[in-house]
Amino acid sequence: MAQTTPLYQKHQQAGAKLVDFAGWDMPLHYGSQVEEHHAVRRDAGMFDVSHMCAADVSGDQALAFLQYLLANDVARVAAGKALYSCMLNEQGGVVDDLIVYVLDGFYRVVVNAGTADKDVAWMQARSQGFAVDIKVRRDLGIIAVQGPNAREKALPLLPQAYRAPAAELGVFECVGDAQGLIGRTGYTGEDGFECILPVDDLPALWDALVTAGVAPCGLGARDTLRMEAGMNLYGQDMDETITPLQAGLGWTVAWQPEARDFVGRKALEQQKAAGQLPRFVGLVLEGRGIMRAHQVVDTPAGPGEVTSGGFSPTAGVSIALARIPRGDFDRVEIQIRNKNVPARVVKAPFVRNGKILIDLPEASS
């Protein structure tokens, strides 16, 4: 029996196409994935991401524990801020990627749905010897409201306690306490809030957001939006066998201070010293077709692989994220069904804040 979120009935009533996602019955779309994608780029859309798992880390050694657990350094951000990080194994492989919200006296970590049980067990095991308490918060659910008009539409509907401080939040800042959290974060490349609130409060907020003109969006649109924004998807662009340095996430590894010993540090240092790291790049297809994960990328330096691929509704062309060999070239070919289709190497993101950041192929309209 699949798990359901507190908004399951809302999805059913809205005519969502529900699919299994990591053991959860989740909305893929509510009619048109492309329309939902555009709603987020042009106005405001919302996602039920209550399948993701929040866990609170507290205790005297909470900071020291997270500095050991995570490749990014939580000490770099003050209370009221959020930090993106990978959690690594000893080989430097990514156990999961996550967001840490730094709150007053504790930390709230939000991890992926498919890895939640594994992550919590991993965190518990690593916490031996630290004076910390890790509390899974399945009593909290998450609605992500995203788009250029998302904050304006959502603000008056937020719980009274968070309304005034939420209006003042800068990008990647948050306000929260034991009962909930509003973060100016997201996974779409647009402005907006992620609202982490008691599960019993979510249906009323969802209804109010619908009334305010925020479009319900499914996980399908979430995937095309994050791909346009050049954001990695765990399990696809990286996993336990891939290090952040092989997945375009080197910027999330805090090497300083050198004395900070985090899980996977030695392996990353060795990998960095050895060099020959692959490039993690964006691709824009210049011929006809759609790039998909696992297709082979032919480059002058040898084969690479598409890790995420699909159609960009905003740009109207196929885009992808790919791991390819090092080398000074920007023309590659993608093996799509027995044909080699030309593509150009670009720097992701493809789209940010509603604007297309890449040059489009001339043939496309």
Place this chain on the structure above:
Amino acid sequence: MSQIPAELKYTKSHEWIRLEADGSLTIGITDHAQEALGDLVFVETPEAGQSFGSGDAAAVVESVKAASDVYAPVAGDVIGGNEVLADAPETLNDDPYGEGWIFKLKPADAGELDGLMGADGYADFLKSEQ
């Protein structure tokens, strides 16, 4: 409930086939199929003169989700593909039995059509698949 026009023939792989007055066949995918695929973003149609056996992959439709083959329902030679779909693949979502047709085929043996399902048969088949 998806639309299943009474005058068409159908396959288990969700193609529809219309027998034209001149004996040629127009082939597309059903309303059920386009709905299951979701928003279509790319269609590759076969070129005039290509020959296919019954059940050969003849065209490709790609939605935001995934790629699917479209099969030749009977053996024959391609007369042409629907060029509208190159620039406007969403036509297939909007009008799967009309403007969204995919290709036209000259059947090698018109008798092969008798092996295909009618509208009632396809409706029953969809029920059995659920």
